[in-house]
Amino acid sequence: MAAAADVFDYIIVGAGSAGSVLAHRLTEDPDVRVLVLEAGPGDRGPMSVILHMPSAFAYPLASDRYNWYYHSEPDPHMDGRAMYCPRGRVLGGSSSINGMVYIRGHALDYEGWSRYKGLADWSYADCLPYFRKAETREQGGDDYRGDRGPLKVATGRCDNPLYEAFIEAGQQAGYARTEDMNGFRQEGLGPMDMTVHQGRRCSTAVAYLRPAMARPNLQVRTRALVTRVLFEPGSDPARAIGVEVANGAHLDRIRATREVILCGGAINSPQILQLSGVGDPDALRGHGITPVVPLRGVGENLQDHLETYVQVACTQPITLYSAMSLPAKAKIGAQWLLTGTGLGATNHFEAGGFIRSAAGVEQPDLQYHFLPMAISYDGSSPASFHGYQAHVGPMRSTSRGFVRLRNADPKVPPRILFNYMSTEQDRIEMRAAIRLTREIFGQKAFDPFRGASVSPTDEVRTDAQIDAHIRQHAESALHPSCTCRMGADDDAAAVTDGQGRVHGTRGLRVVDASIMPDVVSGNLNAPTIMMAEKIADAIRGRTPLPRSTAPWFTHPHWRTRQR
Known part of the structure; x- marks a missing residue:
């Protein structure tokens, strides 16, 4: 039985780009208690200068101090090379170790999302207001750019x-x-734009999480490895009631009364789902894991640039x-x-x-x-x-890969194949x-x-x-995505619905780049923040922001001219 101190309304797994946004927005309601669990360390300390000095970003990318330091399986179309796949393992997640490029993607990316069954409200008109909500651009706002958001953006x-x-x-x-x-x-x-403010990296830990940590209804625990999601026995559909967390040689159980929200990214979120019994039932049984929810799309559809x-x-x-x-x-x-x-x-x-x-x-x-x-x-x-x-x-590769368990040990990195x-x-x-x-x-x-x-x-x-x-x-541009993709629940490849809720479950949600149905045309940090802002409103039951009417450019001669 969990102690009273270990019961929260929401448990957010991962303090990265999406997790930090959700922690900030959900705790705006003072009656809600939120716990954020981050497997890595904090973003402060003697070595943290390499996180906050913009030109030093190569250092955390090249070490495992703040980085999961993943490598793929030998890629069959890349001369059998194991492709490097760094992922943030620190407050701020990959927004604390990335190249800080702020790119949203093209309007037609989101128009394409909205054509998937169940995703009509992910059009560009629906998404642009949330890009603006998240951002403060140093040159000021307009119909496309924000001027009152937490994330500070500068232009080179x-x-x-x-x-x-x-x-x-x-x-x-x-x-x-x-x-x-x-x-x-x-x-x-x-x-190009960058997430830099007054000469320092503006990660989501800086922009969203640190301000929220001053609130009494938010608790953040670092070096907390979530091993699986816990489900209420016999519930149908399966109801998430908490998580199991590795604490040295012990496993602690923490309860969530409303939701468990996975924000681990395109590698870790499908790994945790599979460890929890959510995924391809045949593959899960092969690792000695009892299937809870059969979702064959978990970990599939991996896309990258x-x-x-x-x-x-x-x-x-x-x-x-x-x-x-x-x-x-x-x-x-x-x-x-x-x-x-x-x-x-x-x-x-x-x-x-x-x-x-x-x-x-x-x-x-x-x-x-x-x-x-x-x-x-x-x-x-x-x-x-x-x-x-x-x-x-x-930008829109037609190759597809996967993230699958190597075994049932949560400390063992999953198998990753991009199939570039x-x-x-x-x-x-x-x-x-x-x-x-x-x-x-x-x-x-x-x-x-x-x-x-x-x-x-x-x-x-x-x-x-x-x-x-x-x-x-060739190398990865470090944009893994789409492994828990959104879509209608009668689509066998979809893992989540248009609000990140995992099909076949209650009280379980995924919010990060893994739920993109297709990778966008550009870097992924800004779109991930936008998605978290948008889904935060859905979680809180708030009316979505008014749709934008701003147009976008399409080359008038695109059918016949390359430029």
Whole structure:
């Protein structure tokens, strides 16, 4: 029997992007008691500078201090490589270790969601008000952007001339400049937004969770590994009544009188469901787990963005390579600690964009992040020369993977397979990504800076050569999603309904990127926050925000022109 102190109205599993939002919004009601359980540590302490200094994000991505540090199964279409899959394990979750890029996705992504049975209220008109509710943009609000939300968003200053060269080269190649790819027009190249405020990372722990922790009706416990959801014996449908939590060698049980809400993300949420007996009953029995709710879609439909780097040597010493020596890093760190300014106060992804890979593609399907340095995303391949690079990859992959239990031990990472590049469509789009990026880098704007092609080299030209390069070098853009996807309960692939409620259960909900029916065209932190804001209103029984009437841009000649 649980003690009275271990009974809450809501138990939120995971203090990441969605969990922090829900903790904040649910505890706005002073009569509701909420417990947040986070498997990782807090986001403060001697080592936490690597979480809060924007330019230091490569460090938590490359270590397991604040990171689940997952790796996939050998991927059959990537030369058998085990693909790295970092996931946040800290207050703020992946919003505390990610690259801080703030991108919402394209309006047509949400129009596509709304066409699934049971998801009519996930259209762009329904979602845009919640993007605005969550955000405060430093330039102010408008019909697309918010100015009163908890999440602080800044736009890249683009002081390094290479940023402007990239945007100008795009225009010379025939692509438009867009000043706000989260506004009316996503398509084009321009400055990018980041979740940075006054030179510090604005994670959801900073924006949502910390303010809520001052309320007496919220309790947050770190280093609390949830091993399974508990169900009321004999209930039909199965009613979630709490969770089991590993406490050293002991297992504690904590009761929820209203709901258990899983916010573990696209890897951990399906893992916890399966450990709890929710999933493919045959697979569960194979691990000695008694099925409680047969849902074969749990852990399936895994989607992600794959990206590659197009790297070029720079003939002028103006890149971030100058900042990579120990004395330079010390100087940058000291300036940031003292003033919150300088090279330490940005994620350096200050320019980017979206283009269409071919005529007949209605919305952009390739995304760019431009970086004035040649280095791997997580810092595992240090810069050794002055260079610049574009991260580029398809936005709406047709490949599908899975997250499945390895065994019944909750401390053992699940089996993850992305199945990247398993379809010809994905290979076609990635080939276009390489060739179109080379064309942009070949424009006049880069003439003062362009050195030799570094990766891929000039010799990589044919379809087969590009395919081989991708298999050997492409990496995850770190956007796993869709493993507990929303949809109507008569759809065998759907796990949750349009409010995140798990089919076949009561009192159990999933709210995170795993419930996306399809991955959006862009980074996932902003959409995940939006989804949590929207579902928080549903949980509280509040009237949804009024639908937006703001239009969006579609290229007038998309059927016949690539640009």
